[in-house]
Amino acid sequence: MADTVKITIDDIEYEVPAGMNLVDAAKLCGVDIPVFCYHPKLGYAGNCRMCLVELGTPRRNRETGEMELAWFPRLQTACTQTVVDGMSIRTRSEKVRDGRRIILELLLSSHPLDCPICDKGGECPLQNLTMEHGPETSRMYWEDKMHLGKHIPLGELIYLDQERCIHCARCIRFQRLVADDPVLGFDQRGRRQRIITSSTPPFDSIFSGNTTDICPVGALTTADFRFNARPWEMVQVATICSHTPEGSNMYFDTRPDREAGGRTTIKRVMPRQNEQVNEIWLSDKSRFVHHYMEHPDRLTRPLIRKGGKLVEATWEEALEEIARQLQAAEAEVAGIAGGRLSNEDFFAFQKLIRGQGSNNLAAYPARVAGAEFVAQVGVGVGTNFLDVGEGDAILVVASDLHEEAPIWWLRVKAAAERGATLIVLNGRETRLDKFATHRIRYAYGEEVATLNAMLGSLDDEHIQPEREVEGLEETLRHARGFEASPELAAAAKAFAGAENAILIVGGEGVGAETSHNLAQAASNLLIATGHVGRPNNGLIIVWGAANSQGAFDMGIHHRYGPGYQPVEQPGLDYAGIIAALKSNDLKALYIAGADPVFDDWLMEEALRATNAYIIVQDMFLTQTADLADVVLPTQSIAEKEGTYTSGERRVQRFYQAIEPIGESKADREIFLTLAQKLGHGEARTVAGLIFNQDIAGAVPQYAGITYQALARVEKQFPDVGGEDLYYGGTSYPNRHGLGVQWPVAAEDESAGLVVRPAEAGSRLTATDSALVVVPVTVLYDAEPVMQKTQLLRQRVPAPYAALNPADAARLGIEAGDMLEITSDGHAIRVMAVLDETAPRGAAIVPRRLQAQGAPLAAVVAPVVRLERIGA
């Protein structure tokens, strides 16, 4: 076989993949070559010298012309070698053992040996490899050790113990190679060499926590876990990130805590390896935001409005009252559910609302739409960004992926670095541009037009639907009405001609309607170019919440029931619900796990004006809850079990980690209790049963998927963080399930494919006094859960608008000025930031940095300078 080579390890011959790193190849053969600085996700640095082996390589004898094995006289680093046919190594000889022993003795010579109080103790590669290969005692005099700083904050999140650092540079390399935030480096020389951060603010990276996992010693620790618990005391509970849509696999490490009165608490969050999802990485939001879950402000009892005030009540009282109201409202009810609920919750919710005879259902946030297109042409089962590379293409439109879905950003960037064609369409520069092969700027308002133009620019050779497509002629005719620049046409060609192509649609600057049309246009382009129904081909929508995909799958939609089955009588969508509240055409509104008032002044207006009975179910007394007639305390992801469905449609389980806070109940349990009270049928509240039976029965796409299937694991390579801690670090192996992707319609070859002309909006243009105000998503926003997380709150910027310096000059605005931006009669106040990457004529305003702090979609609005701070 051409793609394998034969190597010999300790006199045994193996066949391994060609081109593989020798350390990896040995691992594949079951031979551990100890490493510190090498990491399969980072490549080699060759600095620790732990991986020394005796190495023989085949060489031609100049005299005889024969190939023969030439052994290097000195030990060689295995991590810097790529396997070649005929290579031979010895890993167990006396010489190699001596080499390992001295390297460990040297590494430990100035090491503080404070394992008993070190957070890494018990899962430390240095400890483990010392036990295995090191000397029993040290010849170094204790008092001769080098002493350095032990509690150096590298930022608010990460602390450095300079004494424990073994200078492997993994942290530096991760920041440079993986995160593209090269903010760590070495300072000084020799034994004084130490890690420093070079950024302002310090350690400025949304991926900083990963360095604590891959650090092979306890030199890097997180601010919230250090000196907090020992690894062996903790129980790992598998969970899923409940904040962004990538579905990152992680563990809650839990332990009963004296300070919490003996209650089991979450001590830390660790990555759970899933090579198809987040590999071994987590964003800092995934890792650190969990503190809100145990915040004292959590609601513990139901609240009922009495005499204008919300007062505590019993569950019985609250549920009786709600049941009475819903009974009276009959079909004049509506439901809004936020994307942090589980599939089981959503399913129960729509059952409750539909039991009333209503299809007035909206998923929140409502600004990103188009799930029905995902159900048709979502990425094929087996899609894995790790497999995308040379010859493939990824198109990202209307997304600042770095902020909207950090893990996808990492993986898309890595795919581009492996040679994939990356096409980025946006109104402004984002952090993906640097890695893009094609960077296209559109004018805000022309998002859909741009995708249409791409389709329209393709000649017949590139229009290659793999089967009969309904509406193709008409859609192409429509698309050809849009003009494509030569650059755009080139990008379209590259996309169409790629072996595999993934199209990622984000929510930057667009509202529900445009978002829906964008998904239509994206779906058209994918179908017309034949990039559907196969792994690594198809559509991904960057949802505004972790389980938005699940919400739609479960039928939280005014047009579709569970499994995208059209309902007979479409109900009201989100905007329709607001209108009906105002006109008092609704008698009750149930909002679960969403705080729309925080984003949307129209919702606030409607809630204040309406006579409808408002039920809010949440963890905190949010601004929306504050306007409710009844508030029900619900549980965070840590307190219940269930499933989430990621933006790549991977259904994944999470498990209960801690006891419920106060009297809070799981959302599904509340919905089903009410449904039963209302006579909508049997209430089965066990999550596993709901999933395996009710959902399986109602959602065809989920039919074959069971909790048992979701819990299945298989061996993953590289085997990071296995028992041997071979690659070091504490990225845990996955023992709780890799999840299952559900198949989209296009994967069934007999299924028909449909395209329709995508309705395009028109260009928004600035005027003398007004700018195009573009709402964008930032990872660190000021949503309620972020406010309850002290650690991350520090990183949330004050509300601002980024303006191009030329516009600022034209409008007489300076950096730091307070601006007022008025649209639809609502004024927001933000600080002016001058930013070259803001396009001319636009004001980039991050959503959710303050309550109601950005328009829902891009809009032309006057921008007025209020005052000059400090002037």
Added chain:
Amino acid sequence: MAHILLRELDIPNIKDIDVYLAHEGYQGLRKAIAEHTPDEVIDIVKASGLRGRGGAGFPTGVKWGFVPKDVFPKYVAVNADESEPGTFKDRQLMENNPHQVLEGALICAYAIQAEAVYIYIRGEYWDIADWLDEAIEKARARGFIGENILGSGWSCEIYTHRGAGAYICGEETALLESLEGKRGHPRLRPPFPASVGLYGKPTVINNVETLANLPYILDKGAEAYRQFGTEGSPGTKIFCLSGHVNNPGNYELPFGGETTLRKLIFELGGGTRSGKPVKGILPAGASGAILPATDEVLDTPLDYESLRPFGSSLGSASLIILDESVNMAWAANKMIHFFSHESCGQCTPCREGTYWLRRLYERLERGEADLYDVETMKNIAAQMLGKSICALGDFATNPVLGTIQHFGEDYEAVLGGDGSGDASPDEKEAAATEAAAD
């Protein structure tokens, strides 16, 4: 004999370009360009047998031959970092005969078809860097540097770049990193700079003195050059003589033949200042193993190979002469301090080993060490050997192993306690374990 390198000793003011031109200046470059293809130049340098003067003595023409022909751009880096203790020859060349250095660099650049030459010059030589800049401008004005040099169609720039005080930046790959604006951490090899060098492009790195030989070779031919020196080490070498001698300084002599340490120390150097006998010689600054001043050593003709039997090497020929007043353990302590201070910190054996050794030598100096500690020193040094990324890690073992081997009695003289320093290894180990448990 007239000098080939230190020509200012024969021709006053040769640093002036007009004087230089009047004495065959830029003749080698002219001939190279007018009469030879780049490949022919490489062949001539190979035939001359010129070996690198930066320390390793690697054949210069062979090194150039490794540079791929079809990859552009290519670069030349001139190693003017000159940081080895006791080395001060490049300084004299650049100060007094700068055009010969520039001409040599240009010949090298022509041979590999480089488009730029970077002179990486030790930061403390800031004044020399300024003078070099002036010399570069003068040479440019005469058409030796810049566009279309001497009408050949080949263009090349020369830039100076000042180091910031790290010894390790004289190591050729650390030098490249530093030139690129990064930390001076030596690179892993392979790939070698000849194929992947500055900014990832093919690069030749040569020492100042190496390059200064080239004008002569190109002007007079490889045969003429080979009239000096030996078969294996042709040409002349600048010996930097320092330490306990009456006449320290640079001496240019042919390799081999009558060139011996005895001649250098006693004839040219005027013997020791104290009049005491010579005790030891550091032939290559801090980096080479020390030589005891035996008659055999003193009378050995010096070339790149001749010191091997004594477990040492000529290196950059920075001869530091130590008389009998010196305790060699003390000298080793100084050198270990140097290496511990200058280790870049990248790899484990060198970073940890030099620091550990330093601490042990400090014990020795305080009179707290015993025989077991000396054993430990020896063992650490021996174990460090061959395990590090660059040669500094190996260099650092030389002062330890060399002095212990040849001057063991100097260690005994400074051992603690009754001088016997005899704690058994077992007791020591127990003590160390106890300390570790505290």
